[in-house]
Amino acid sequence: MSMDWEALLIPYKQAVDELKIKFRGMREQFEKSNQHCPIEFVTGRVKPIKSIVNKAYQKNIPDQHLETEIQDLAGLRIMCQFTDDIKTVINLLRQRNDFTIVEERDYITHKKPSGYRSYHIVIEYPVQVLDGEKKILVEVQVRTLAMNFWATIEHSMNYKYQGQIPEDIRQRLQRAAEAANRLDEEMSQIKGEIQEAQLVFLERNDKSNETNLGS
């Protein structure tokens, strides 16, 4: 019998929707408290069916093992301004009690051969479905804006060349990854200055909103 993808993916879609709201809520709480916000923006997606079928085929995963062996059927991405923010976000996620972390992969200390950097965690997230609770795996990638920029471009190159990026472009991408890393280091060094400027900007916006509401 063929797979009912729609039914299989319902809890994954629900998890992505719920976690997007929760992680964006963390951002709002930081903003309201006038502290530097370690979260710049959050995205999420359910893995496209074509991509699931492809990955299952490549890795020889039988249908009945899809949900345990493909850990990114539901995926969230948290983007941060500074490399240090990633640690802050991970610590915040470790403290939560609405899910448990089952795996951590640190591709920042140990970048991938492609040049890819990000911090990945896999969580077990309970979703309420019609017949009770279902615990599912969700992949959360935490990265800086520079890491995200690089990964987004590299992902489309991989797509274009179907995983067979020509050697010269591969090397250029590795150099671009190093440049992105240097950008992160440089921004971290002037972090104090940047954060001060951003707080002044936020306060000014708050004040002008108050004035507009009052008039």
Ligand SMILES: Nc1nc2c(ncn2[C@@H]2O[C@H](COP(=O)(O)OP(=O)(O)OP(=O)(O)O)[C@@H](O)[C@H]2O)c(=O)[nH]1
């Ligand atoms: N652009 C880009 N993204 C990557 C790269 N490596 C990993 N990723 C992202 O990270 C996800 C896989 O995370 P991993 O922690 O490597 O998972 P894995 O199970 O070890 O490897 P996969 O079998 O590829 O899922 C991918 O689905 C991508 O979203 C890379 O070299 N380039």
Ligand SMILES: Nc1ncnc2c1ncn2[C@@H]1O[C@H](COP(=O)(O)OP(=O)(O)OP(=O)(O)O)[C@@H](O)[C@H]1O
């Ligand atoms: N954890 C995630 N959060 C948000 N978006 C993601 C996440 N993982 C992948 N994406 C994005 O979802 C889209 C489709 O991703 P897809 O799963 O096909 O790619 P992939 O993650 O590279 O897959 P694979 O691991 O199978 O190679 C891409 O734009 C990808 O960047």
